[in-house]
Amino acid sequence: MANSRKRYSELKGFLRTPTPTLIGIYILMIIIFTIADRNFLTIQNFKGIFNNFAVFGVMAAGVAIVMIAGGFDLSIGSVAGFVGMLSSVLMLENFAVPTPLVFIIAIAIGCIFGLINGLIITKIGINPIITTLGTLSIIRGACYFSDLSPRIYNVVIQDLGRKFLFNTIPYTTIYIVVFFVALSLILKFTRFGRDLYTIGGNETLARLAGIKVDRIKTITYVLSGFFSAIAGLILISQLGSGRPEYAVGAELEVLTIVVLGGVAVGGGKGDYFGIFIALVIIQTISNGMVMMDVPIFLRQVVKGALLVLVISIDALRSRQRLRLY
Amino acid sequence: MPEIKAPSVEQDKKIKLSNTVILFIILVVMFALFSYIGRPFFLSTLNLVPMLNNLSYIGIVAAVLTMVMVTGEIDFSIGGNIGLTAVLIAFLLGKGMPGWLVFVIALCVGALMGAFNGFIVTMVGVNSMIATIGTMFVWRGIGYTLSNGESMLAMDPFIDYIGRGFLFKVIPFPIVILIVVFVITYVIMDLSKWGRKIYAVGTNPMASYLSGINVKKIKFINFLICGITAALGGVMLTSLTAVGMPQHGQGLELVVISGIVLGGTALSGGKGEILGTLAGTLILGILYNFLTIMNVYYYYVQIVQGAILILVVSAYETRQSMAARRA
Numbered sequence: 001m002a003n004s005r006k007r008y009s010e011l012k013g014f015l016r017t018p019t020p021t022l023i024g025i026y027i028l029m030i031i032i033f034t035i036a037d038r039n040f041l042t043i044q045n046f047k048g049i050f051n052n053f054a055v056f057g058v059m060a061a062g063v064a065i066v067m068i069a070g071g072f073d074l075s076i077g078s079v080a081g082f083v084g085m086l087s088s089v090l091m092l093e094n095f096a097v098p099t100p101l102v103f104i105i106a107i108a109i110g111c112i113f114g115l116i117n118g119l120i121i122t123k124i125g126i127n128p129i130i131t132t133l134g135t136l137s138i139i140r141g142a143c144y145f146s147d148l149s150p151r152i153y154n155v156v157i158q159d160l161g162r163k164f165l166f167n168t169i170p171y172t173t174i175y176i177v178v179f180f181v182a183l184s185l186i187l188k189f190t191r192f193g194r195d196l197y198t199i200g201g202n203e204t205l206a207r208l209a210g211i212k213v214d215r216i217k218t219i220t221y222v223l224s225g226f227f228s229a230i231a232g233l234i235l236i237s238q239l240g241s242g243r244p245e246y247a248v249g250a251e252l253e254v255l256t257i258v259v260l261g262g263v264a265v266g267g268g269k270g271d272y273f274g275i276f277i278a279l280v281i282i283q284t285i286s287n288g289m290v291m292m293d294v295p296i297f298l299r300q301v302v303k304g305a306l307l308v309l310v311i312s313i314d315a316l317r318s319r320q321r322l323r324l325y
Numbered sequence: 326m327p328e329i330k331a332p333s334v335e336q337d338k339k340i341k342l343s344n345t346v347i348l349f350i351i352l353v354v355m356f357a358l359f360s361y362i363g364r365p366f367f368l369s370t371l372n373l374v375p376m377l378n379n380l381s382y383i384g385i386v387a388a389v390l391t392m393v394m395v396t397g398e399i400d401f402s403i404g405g406n407i408g409l410t411a412v413l414i415a416f417l418l419g420k421g422m423p424g425w426l427v428f429v430i431a432l433c434v435g436a437l438m439g440a441f442n443g444f445i446v447t448m449v450g451v452n453s454m455i456a457t458i459g460t461m462f463v464w465r466g467i468g469y470t471l472s473n474g475e476s477m478l479a480m481d482p483f484i485d486y487i488g489r490g491f492l493f494k495v496i497p498f499p500i501v502i503l504i505v506v507f508v509i510t511y512v513i514m515d516l517s518k519w520g521r522k523i524y525a526v527g528t529n530p531m532a533s534y535l536s537g538i539n540v541k542k543i544k545f546i547n548f549l550i551c552g553i554t555a556a557l558g559g560v561m562l563t564s565l566t567a568v569g570m571p572q573h574g575q576g577l578e579l580v581v582i583s584g585i586v587l588g589g590t591a592l593s594g595g596k597g598e599i600l601g602t603l604a605g606t607l608i609l610g611i612l613y614n615f616l617t618i619m620n621v622y623y624y625y626v627q628i629v630q631g632a633i634l635i636l637v638v639s640a641y642e643t644r645q646s647m648a649a650r651r652a
Contacts, residue, residue: 074458124639125646127592129454130582131638137579137631144624244624252462255455265452297469304462308445311459315451 019262022277029281033288040291047168053283054161054172054238055080055231055247057276059254060261061179062227064275066220067258068187070200070267071121072128073221076228077250078139079113083232085143088150088242091157099156107229113139114225118218136251143244151241161237172234176279179227180272187271192216200267249300256307257282259314282306344589348604355608359615366618374497378488378565380610381499382407382558384603385506387581389554391602392510393547394585395527397594398446398453400548403555403581405464406438407574410559412468414484415477415569424483432556438464439552443545461578468571476570479563488564499561506554511599523547527594576627583634584609586641609633 033040059076066073083106090097090105097105117135121128152158163171187193195216199206207213231250236242261278263270285306289299360368367373386403393400410431417427442460446453490498514520525533526540534540563569588605590597612633616626 120635120639125642126635126638127454129458130592131635133579134631134635134638137576137634138628139631141624141626141628141631144622249462252458255458265455295470295473297466297474301463301466301470304459304466308451308456308459308463311451311455312445312449315449 019271019274019277022260022262022274022281026277026281026284029284029288033284033291036288037291040288043168045287045291047164047170049280049283049287050173051161051164051170051238052287053279054170054176055235056250056253056257056282057172057176057279058179058227058231058234059250060257060275060279061176061183061272062224063254064258064261064263064270064272065183065187065196066128066224067263067265068200068267068270069196069217069220070203071217071220072132073117073224074129074132074251074255075113075117075135075139076224076231076254077247078136078143079110079225079228080232080235080247080250081244082113082139082143083110083229084236084246085146085242085244087157087233088152088236089146089148091152091154092148092150099154102154102157103233106233107226110225110227110229110232111222112225114222114228115218117225118221121221122214122217140244140248146244149241149243152236157233157237158240159237161234175230175234176276180276184272192219196220197268200264200269202268252303252307253282256303256310259307260310265311265314345598345600345604348588348601348608352604352608352611355611359611363615363618367615372614372618376610376614377503378497378499379614380607381497381503382561382565383577383581383584383610384503384606385561386551386555386558386577387584387602387606388506388510388599389547389551390581391585391588391590391597391599392514392523393544393551394590394592395514395523395594395597396544396547397527397530398544398548399457399582399592400442400551401454401457401578402438402442402461402464403551403558404574404577405461405468406435406552406555407559407562407577408571409438409464409468409471410435410556411479411563411569411573412472412477412571413569414560414563415479416471418479418481418484418569419477424481427481428483428487428560431560432553435552435554435556435559436549437552438556439549440545442552443548446548447541447545465571465575472569472571474571476568478567479569480567484560484564485567486564488561488566499565502557502561507599507603514597514599519543524595527596529595576630579630579634580609580613581606583630583637586634587637589641591641591645592638 030041039045059080063073063076086109087102087106089095090102091099113135117128117132120126120131120135159171161172165171165174187196195206195211198209198211199213199216203213232247235246239246257278258270258275259265260281261270261275263275285302286299289302294302386407390400390403413434414427414431417430418424422430438460442453442457445451445456445460486498487502488499492498492501514523522533522538522543525536525538526543530540559573562573566573584606585597585602586592586605587608588598588601588603590602613626613630616629621629
């Protein structure tokens with residue numbers, strides 16, 4: 001009896017999250033796109049959709065942690081671009097760095113960038129948006145250290161983002177599911193995860209409760225850098241080369257995904273199931289726009305407008321009382 | 326019983342003044358240094374006039390953004406606004422519209438963009454940092470859509486005069502606009518009742534609301550003016566380059582915000598000086614111009630811009646927390 005009541009209240013809690021609405025929107029979208037183009041609802045197309053969201057999905061995994069703890073990370077696109085560029089240069093014949101070492105360097109670089117972000121934000125106390133806007137510019141400038149755009153011949157890197165399991169499920173989707181499940185478990189069952197929500201909910205209170213706020217926040221930025229580095233590797237794997245301008249503006253897309261997935265902008269709220277649905281929705285919209293021949297520049301407008309819409313809804317939803325000022 | 330002394334208005338003004346004076350001294354020293362290192366190019370009219378012209382459109386946006394930032398909000402969409410305005414001007418001129426009408430329409434569209442930002446920040450209640458990052462992409466995307474990603478020629482006697490004309494055949498017109506905008510914003514911020522309200526709102530919105538100030542209205546109007554001024558900046562840039570490009574003003578928010586913060590404006594609101602912004606913007610403008618003269622690769626200038634933003638904000642944060650510890 002008690003068990004069923006608990007299950008009932010869990011169901012009620014789930015219904016109160018934005019996730020059911022998102023699923024409804026998604027079903028509606030599939031119907032509309034299918035009517036617009038009958039090639040939409042094919043396995044071939046969905047293989048593409050699921051493989052294409054890999055980069056943003058991996059980035060969103062990191063950004064979600066940062067945002068749940070009340071932070072912000074705009075530098076993800078630049079980190080991914082830099083890591084991709086550096087790894088592709090390292091794999092050139094005249095350097096010929098062994099593959100495992102490339103992975104280690106790539107991930108280390110991502111973590112170091114994250115650490116720098118985290119230290120500036122927590123130790124000096126600058127607003128995270130301003131800090132990461134600055135590092136976005138710095139790291140993007142650093143991407144231009146080389147004029148080359150090396151092609152990727154390394155088989156391991158090539159397979160990283162391009163292979164399909166049983167010829168249907170992309171490897172990248174498996175990574176994302178693994179990351180998301182692991183992070184969900186961490187968020188739910190570890191002390192670190194619970195602390196993240198506490199910090200995002202009320203930082204002063206968390207500090208008073210004895211949580212090491214600065215350390216945990218720094219870790220979130222390191223994780224964000226870590227996932228951006230992996231996203232950078234997947235990016236060069238899928239595009240087959242490294243170029244300095246890869247992943248420009250990725251922060252817009254990832255931000256939209258994470259907020260649409262139900263992570264509150266001020267922190268303290270959010271789960272990975274919602275983010276996964278949001279990820280599929282955003283990628284399906286991109287795909288649908290391509291199939292309906294929407295001009296490329298108009299797609300940018302739609303994405304920006306979507307972000308504004310999503311954050312407006314978030315603001316209206318989290319508003320408890322009338323805003324007087 | 327220890328005597329409690331509140332800092333008087335005069336004292337407060339003195340501190341502010343000394344900050345600005347230090348900035349202007351730095352400016353003069355930098356100018357002298359660069360003139361020496363970068364001789365003979367730096368100090369030639371061929372460099373100085375374009376540099377000041379370039380700085381003027383950045384400066385007017387910085388002046389008005391200071392007003393927005395003193396209320397505790399921020400506007401990242403200025404660069405996108407300039408991009409859209411530039412394309413719009415070229416587009417309308419290409420349709421054969423007269424220059425003055427295009428100018429008026431551009432400012433009106435700028436006002437609309439500012440009003441939209443103001444609306445979602447004050448009425449919907451979105452954090453202005455994130456809201457304007459979104460609108461930044463929207464404005465620029467509309468610019469790209471309208472121009473199909475191409476640069477369009479924008480030539481018209483009226484528009485040309487705004488960015489390349491000379492008043493009395495000596496003073497470049499953009500510099501006149503710069504001075505006028507700075508005088509107006511200075512009068513608003515330091516001498517008018519409206520300015521006192523802006524500072525009050527930034528320092529404590531709750532207290533301002535309780536004492537009868539319409540906080541939303543003040544924030545909204547500041548965003549509106551910011552949109553109009555950014556559009557004016559767009560007109561000036563289009564006129565300077567004679568092209569309407571959707572890429573105009575890309576990354577401008579970085580330069581403008583670092584200049585404003587260097588000038589002593591706090592990101593948290595309530596603190597800021599128009600003259601400080603002028604000094605900060607000029608310092609950064611001269612620095613970037615110098616880097617270009619010294620043949621620094623464009624993408625490395627981007628690194629310097631980001632680094633300066635973080636350095637400047639860190640310096641102010643550290644000073645503030647040190648002052649708080651001392652008190």
